[in-house]
Amino acid sequence: MILAVEFNNLHEVLRSLYDEMLPLSAEMAVVAKGVAGLGALFYIALKVWQALSRAEPIDVYPLLRPFALGLCIMFFPTIVLGTINAVLSPVVTGTHNILEGQVLDLHALQQQKDQLEREAMLRNPETAYLVSNEEFDKKLEELGWSPSDLATMSGMYIERTMYNMEKSVRDSFRELLEVLFQAAALVIDTIRTFFLIVLSILGPIAFAISVWDGFQSTLTQWLTRYISVYLWLPVADLFSSMLAKIQSLILENDIESLSDPAFIPDTSNTVYIIFMIIGIIGYFTIPTVTGWVIQAGGMGNYNRNVNQSAQKAGNLAGAGTGSVAGNISGQLLKK
Numbered sequence: 001m002i003l004a005v006e007f008n009n010l011h012e013v014l015r016s017l018y019d020e021m022l023p024l025s026a027e028m029a030v031v032a033k034g035v036a037g038l039g040a041l042f043y044i045a046l047k048v049w050q051a052l053s054r055a056e057p058i059d060v061y062p063l064l065r066p067f068a069l070g071l072c073i074m075f076f077p078t079i080v081l082g083t084i085n086a087v088l089s090p091v092v093t094g095t096h097n098i099l100e101g102q103v104l105d106l107h108a109l110q111q112q113k114d115q116l117e118r119e120a121m122l123r124n125p126e127t128a129y130l131v132s133n134e135e136f137d138k139k140l141e142e143l144g145w146s147p148s149d150l151a152t153m154s155g156m157y158i159e160r161t162m163y164n165m166e167k168s169v170r171d172s173f174r175e176l177l178e179v180l181f182q183a184a185a186l187v188i189d190t191i192r193t194f195f196l197i198v199l200s201i202l203g204p205i206a207f208a209i210s211v212w213d214g215f216q217s218t219l220t221q222w223l224t225r226y227i228s229v230y231l232w233l234p235v236a237d238l239f240s241s242m243l244a245k246i247q248s249l250i251l252e253n254d255i256e257s258l259s260d261p262a263f264i265p266d267t268s269n270t271v272y273i274i275f276m277i278i279g280i281i282g283y284f285t286i287p288t289v290t291g292w293v294i295q296a297g298g299m300g301n302y303n304r305n306v307n308q309s310a311q312k313a314g315n316l317a318g319a320g321t322g323s324v325a326g327n328i329s330g331q332l333l334k335k
Helices: 001-023 023-053 062-073 074-123 125-131 135-142 147-201 203-211 216-229 232-258 270-283 286-293 300-334
Strands: none
Touching: 001 147, 023 062, 023 074, 023 135, 023 147, 023 203, 074 203, 074 216, 135 270, 147 203, 147 216, 147 232, 147 270, 203 216, 203 300, 216 232, 216 286, 232 270, 232 286
């Protein structure tokens, strides 16, 4: 929980960074107004000259486009960014609320499962002394000082040490995967914030260039890229919600099984580790998934690099999982 709180603070820092950098777009608007003004002059002159050369009436409606873009540039933080963020922010809030609800359920079920696993091991005389100091001391008191009892004591100490060692290895690997999982989310959020800041600051320039004849597509490309990058966070929250829901269903199944007194719990957390690996790989596919919602051109190379990084991360995590699983299996066979 402490680790999750620390990463949440980092995500809050990134959101604050975006809010702090947003006013810089107003400074860039000063340069953009000059570029847009010169582009409007040439654009209007070209349209008027074409109409006069063909002895046609001048169509005033297309000539209003540079003036509309000029107003957007002058009040860019309010009209453009304010409008887009106001429309998209409910999506971010809604997906984040979904994620918080799933995570709270997951934490409650995890605590319930841990308690039931401890109670199940305490019910079994062969495993009770592994998780309880009282049961361990009680079992030692029942033994005498004969050579066979001393051998039994030595075996108990060895088994308890091996159990604690295996538990420490599993917990360490689990914490490592949790760090990698949170780090993957932080990487995506950091890149998203960087892209949004660049698009916001240089947005007035993009609007100014779109005034020039032949560069009208610049405005459409800027809008699609900004919306696509903005939606990375909602898609990431939905992906995390899906993983949390799957883990909740697995925990509910385990809790139902633990209600049977004859059930022997498995403390290896293999399923949890598998879904952590899936989550690490899946986070790096978020830009691709968002591209299916809003088609943004010019980001193909980045998505390809992200997918290659996800594949390498998956191979590394899989190799680490196999290594740890092999060590644990070897220790169990030695028993």
